[in-house]
Amino acid sequence: MLKVSNLNTYYGQSHVLRDVSVSVEKGEVVVLLGPNGHGKSTLLKSICGLVEKTKGQISYRNMDINGLTTEKIVNLGLIYIAENRELFPYLTVLENLKLGAYSKNARSHEKENLERVFELFPRLVERRKQFASTMSGGEARMLAVARGLMSNADFLCIDEPSLGLQPSLRYEIFSTIKQINQQGKTVFLVEQNIPQIAELADRIYAMEEGHITFEGNKDEALSDDRLKEIFLGM
Amino acid sequence: MFSEDTILLFYEITDVIIAGLSTGSVYALMAVGMTLVYGVTKAFNFAYGDFFNMGGYFAWILIFGIGFQFGGYLTVLVIVMPLMFAVGYGLEKLMVAPLRKRADWENKVMMLTLGLALFLSSLYMVVFGVRMKSLPPILEGTLEVGQLVFAYQDIMIFVMSLGGILLFGWMLNNTRIGMAVKAVAQNPVGAKIVGIPKERIFAATFAISTVMVGFGGILLSQKWFINPNSGGTIMVKAWVVTAFGGMGSIRGGLYAAFIIGMMEAFVGWLFGMSYGIIALFILLLATLALRPQGLMGKGD
Numbered sequence: 001m002l003k004v005s006n007l008n009t010y011y012g013q014s015h016v017l018r019d020v021s022v023s024v025e026k027g028e029v030v031v032l033l034g035p036n037g038h039g040k041s042t043l044l045k046s047i048c049g050l051v052e053k054t055k056g057q058i059s060y061r062n063m064d065i066n067g068l069t070t071e072k073i074v075n076l077g078l079i080y081i082a083e084n085r086e087l088f089p090y091l092t093v094l095e096n097l098k099l100g101a102y103s104k105n106a107r108s109h110e111k112e113n114l115e116r117v118f119e120l121f122p123r124l125v126e127r128r129k130q131f132a133s134t135m136s137g138g139e140a141r142m143l144a145v146a147r148g149l150m151s152n153a154d155f156l157c158i159d160e161p162s163l164g165l166q167p168s169l170r171y172e173i174f175s176t177i178k179q180i181n182q183q184g185k186t187v188f189l190v191e192q193n194i195p196q197i198a199e200l201a202d203r204i205y206a207m208e209e210g211h212i213t214f215e216g217n218k219d220e221a222l223s224d225d226r227l228k229e230i231f232l233g234m
Numbered sequence: 235m236f237s238e239d240t241i242l243l244f245y246e247i248t249d250v251i252i253a254g255l256s257t258g259s260v261y262a263l264m265a266v267g268m269t270l271v272y273g274v275t276k277a278f279n280f281a282y283g284d285f286f287n288m289g290g291y292f293a294w295i296l297i298f299g300i301g302f303q304f305g306g307y308l309t310v311l312v313i314v315m316p317l318m319f320a321v322g323y324g325l326e327k328l329m330v331a332p333l334r335k336r337a338d339w340e341n342k343v344m345m346l347t348l349g350l351a352l353f354l355s356s357l358y359m360v361v362f363g364v365r366m367k368s369l370p371p372i373l374e375g376t377l378e379v380g381q382l383v384f385a386y387q388d389i390m391i392f393v394m395s396l397g398g399i400l401l402f403g404w405m406l407n408n409t410r411i412g413m414a415v416k417a418v419a420q421n422p423v424g425a426k427i428v429g430i431p432k433e434r435i436f437a438a439t440f441a442i443s444t445v446m447v448g449f450g451g452i453l454l455s456q457k458w459f460i461n462p463n464s465g466g467t468i469m470v471k472a473w474v475v476t477a478f479g480g481m482g483s484i485r486g487g488l489y490a491a492f493i494i495g496m497m498e499a500f501v502g503w504l505f506g507m508s509y510g511i512i513a514l515f516i517l518l519l520a521t522l523a524l525r526p527q528g529l530m531g532k533g534d
Contacts, residue, residue, distance in 0.1 A: 070429060071431045088417050099417050151428065
């Protein structure tokens with residue numbers, strides 16, 4: 001579904017991603033692990049057109065999307081869900097969600113998607129008239145994911161959804177992501193380390209200093225001692 | 235019960251208040267437009283006052299140049315408002331948007347719009363001459379309530395600019411583009427992520443503010459005349475209203491506009507019109523000294 005080959009990304013003078021190649025098949029949950037500041041988020045942002053300078057191929061459903069505007073990429077069904085959430089603080093939860101359905105492709109599905117996200121995140125129903133800025137960290141994270149789903153995307157690029165959450169909330173968000181995946185969405189997820197990886201991931205990549213240093217399925221990841229120690233905390 | 239002098243004074247004060255309300259409402263319209271551009275794009279438009287005159291001149295061309303009889307000001311508004319939108323949109327795309335990609339673009343936009351202001355006022359002088367133009371009142375006649383006399387013109391100006399502000403507020407809260415404007419103002423990165431075309435929203439915002447100030451120009455030029463060089467003064471007024479109200483606060487701008495409209499009317503009545511601008515600057519200095527973030531600004 002998504003194929004990235006030989007991608008190089010630059011922030012000004014610094015060369016962040018170096019010849020990165022990854023692929024995600026339809027219906028998979030693929031997890032990209034790696035320490036902080038080694039380019040994981042940059043990869044997701046590059047895919048979603050949020051980075052100025054990228055070289056290499058990014059193809060989505062056999063279509064070259066490198067260089068397209070975010071607006072067009074969102075319209076094709078790819079959405080980025082940011083680690084720092086990037087909500088609209090002085091708009092209500094409901095308004096945030098409706099803005100999630102801004103792209104052309106999402107407008108006609110706004111009503112059904114709203115019902116679906118309220119089913120997935122019942123707490124957002126209670127909070128729907130509250131400003132996004134008044135929500136707790138966990139709720140804001142849910143809102144960010146829900147807003148992403150409102151775009152009617154088939155492919156979700158989720159950036160560190162567990163960041164700053166207590167373990168019980170982490171578990172909740174991961175199980176919701178699994179649920180979203182079971183409803184037919186493809187997920188490309190970035191995390192620093194997640195012990196629950198075995199329940200969630202179909203395949204795993206690891207990234208260090210802008211290179212992909214590991215690629216394999218769940219069993220291979222769990223039998224790789226280095227990966228287990230560094231990233232999975234086992 | 236009251237002496238004749240007291241009653242006369244009462245009438246005079248009522249007149250002053252009416253004048254303050256009608257100019258105040260137009261200031262409010264202009265301040266909202268200016269605050270909007272600042273709030274969304276963080277850029278300052280120094281040619282703002284010249285767009286005020288542009289609205290006036292467009293109306294003048296339609297009424298006297300072409301000599302529209304049909305529909306009066308309604309026809310004028312129907313033609314001039316889309317025209318102002320197109321001018322605003324085009325200028326943003328052609329001149330402001332390319333600068334946005336560069337470092338220190340805020341200052342560059344200021345310089346550019348300052349140049350545009352000089353260009354426009356010179357253009358007006360070449361095309362329309364240095365003599366002031368006047369526009370006919372939107373509605374002639376007076377409304378008499380007992381001994382009180384209200385000019386329909388003042389009432390219309392008040393009602394129409396208030397209507398403009400309310401329409402704008404409604405658009406901001408109830409339309410897709412309005413919500414997108416708010417989203418870009420609150421979190422440009424978030425807006426980009428959900429697929430809002432930021433560049434187009436910037437241009438639309440600039441265009442909407444051009445429409446608002448142009449509308450103000452059509453309304454107020456009926457009382458003030460259109461002067462090719464007055465763009466600077468109007469710009470200063472809009473700026474003082476915006477700064478006094480609090481940068482980026484629409485509500486603050488509304489309060490400030492009416493306070494300043496009233497202040498000008500009363501200062502003009504007590505000391506003469508030319509003192510209005512002095513009072514304006516005293517107010518600005520006092521604001522900057524005592525409450526730099528303005529009435530309702532959040533401050534940095």
